[in-house]
Amino acid sequence: MSHHIDEIKANGKSVGFVPTMGALHNGHLSLVNKGLDQNDIVVVSIFVNPTQFDNQEDLVKYPRTLDADVTLLKTVSDTTIIVYAPTVEDIYGNNILSQSFTFEGLEHEMEGAFRDGHFDGVGTIVKRLLEIVKPDYAYFGEKDFQQLQIIKKLVELHHIPVKIIGCAIHRAEDGLAMSSRNARLTEVHRNIAPFIYRTLNSANEKFGTKSAQNVTEWVEKQFKRQPLLELEYFIIADTTTLKPVKRKSTKKTYRAFVAVYAGDIRLIDNIALN
Ligand code: PAF
Numbered sequence: 137m138s139h140h141i142d143e144i145k146a147n148g149k150s151v152g153f154v155p156t157m158g159a160l161h162n163g164h165l166s167l168v169n170k171g172l173d174q175n176d177i178v179v180v181s182i183f184v185n186p187t188q189f190d191n192q193e194d195l196v197k198y199p200r201t202l203d204a205d206v207t208l209l210k211t212v213s214d215t216t217i218i219v220y221a222p223t224v225e226d227i228y229g230n231n232i233l234s235q236s237f238t239f240e241g242l243e244h245e246m247e248g249a250f251r252d253g254h255f256d257g258v259g260t261i262v263k264r265l266l267e268i269v270k271p272d273y274a275y276f277g278e279k280d281f282q283q284l285q286i287i288k289k290l291v292e293l294h295h296i297p298v299k300i301i302g303c304a305i306h307r308a309e310d311g312l313a314m315s316s317r318n319a320r321l322t323e324v325h326r327n328i329a330p331f332i333y334r335t336l337n338s339a340n341e342k343f344g345t346k347s348a349q350n351v352t353e354w355v356e357k358q359f360k361r362q363p364l365l366e367l368e369y370f371i372i373a374d375t376t377t378l379k380p381v382k383r384k385s386t387k388k389t390y391r392a393f394v395a396v397y398a399g400d401i402r403l404i405d406n407i408a409l410n
Contacts, residue, residue, distance in 0.1 A: 137220050138268050141179070145270070149176035153271035153298075155262060158182040158221075159199035160208050163306035163314035167275040168212055170303055179269050180209060182221040187234040188257025194402070199319050220269065227264060234260040239289040245378040246371055246393055247282050247404070258283055259290050266296050274298050279305045279313045281391060281406045282378060305405070307333065313405045325398035328364045332396055335359070336407040339370075339392050343409045348372040348381040351392075359396070368395040368402070372409065 144151060152171030156164050164180075171178035182205055189195035202221055209217050224232060237243065237259040248255050266274065276284045284302045291300055306314045311333035312326075321329060335358050342351045352370055359367035372381050375389040384390070390409040395402060 137179075137222075138270075140218070141268075141270055144177055150273075151175055151269065151271045152178040153181070153266070153269045153274040154178060155181045155183075155265050155274065155276075157184045157198065157316060158205050159201050159316035159319060160205045161306075161314045161316065161318075163277055163279070165208070165212060166306050167277060167303050168209065168217065170301065171273065171275050172213060172216060174273055174301075175271075177216055177218060178213075179218045179220055179271065181265055181269070182219060183227065183261070183265075185227075185257060185261040186224060186232055187228075187260055188254050190251040190254055193400075197320065199316055227261070235263075237290065239286045239293070242282065242286050242289055242378050245282065245373065245380075246369065247395070250368060250395065255283075255286055258286065262287055263290060263294065263296070266291075266298055271298055273301055275301050275303055277305060278302050279315065279405065281393070285376075285378060311337075313403075315403065317401050317403065320401050321398055325364060325401065328362070329398055329403065331362055331365060332394060332403060332405050333407075336392055336394060336405060339372075340407050340409050343372070343390070343392070348384065348390075355392075355394075364398065366397040368397060370394045375408070 141151060152175030154167045154171055168178055168180060182202060184198050186195055206219055209219060234256040236256050243255040276287055278284060288300050291298055310330040312329045335355055339351050339355050342354060355370045359365060372390055372392050373379060374381060375391050381390055391406050392409055393406045395404045
């Protein structure tokens with residue numbers, strides 16, 4: 137892969153990169169299309185990274201659909217997309233361990249607090265993939281907003297020469313944020329899941345006049361009334377530091393973040409608060 141990229145670059149072509157864990161959906165395709173707008177070639181990696189899973193069952197059951205993924209990418213372009221699908225051994229040899237990272241505290245909030253070792257795993261694989269693919273631009277979705285901020289920090293702290301581009305959340309028509317895990321929802325849970333985004337939107341409206349604590353209590357109450365969904369956290373945080381807001385300031389911007397269990401599928405979403 138590395139040699140192939142060197143050849144492409146020697147021909148003066150620019151390389152965009154979309155790292156994924158496969159089970160591709162329209163959200164991924166929007167990243168790929170953005171990459172194709174800005175680069176000659178786009179590399180899509182498909183690799184279910186074992187070190188970022190804190191839950192073994194989630195790793196085992198994570199959808200793996202390589203053939204369908206490749207077919208889908210071919211509908212976008214037959215000539216300008218390269219799929220890189222390494223094995224676990226290619227990436228880790230026989231030492232499936234993550235490096236440990238600090239990201240100036242970003243790693244302790246939300247997903248970092250609830251998923252032990254998750255961001256060490258993400259940092260390890262993204263750093264490794266960026267070293268292999270050496271892209272000019274790399275694209276990440278805002279659904280994993282904390283991951284996006286952490287990867288920007290990774291690149292800054294480790295002086296990796298790439299520009300990280302965050303892309304807006306792609307949603308199904310009913311508002312559910314696109315995720316590979318949606319494919320594993322039962323019909324009942326899929327039908328109720330848009331409740332998450334509806335509640336985020338209402339939280340956004342309420343945040344105009346109410347305190348963060350007030351809005352948080354209101355959201356928690358809505359989820360208590362919804363027995364099919366179990367709220368893990370709802371947090372209103374500073375967009376830059378990701379620290380929970382104590383007192384609103386007009387000089388700062390905020391985002392609301394949510395993690396919810398629909399049966400045994402864990403879903404996350406977030407919204408910019410205005
Ligand atoms: O967002 C994802 O799908 C993964 O965390 C990533 C960035 C591909 C790293 O495995």
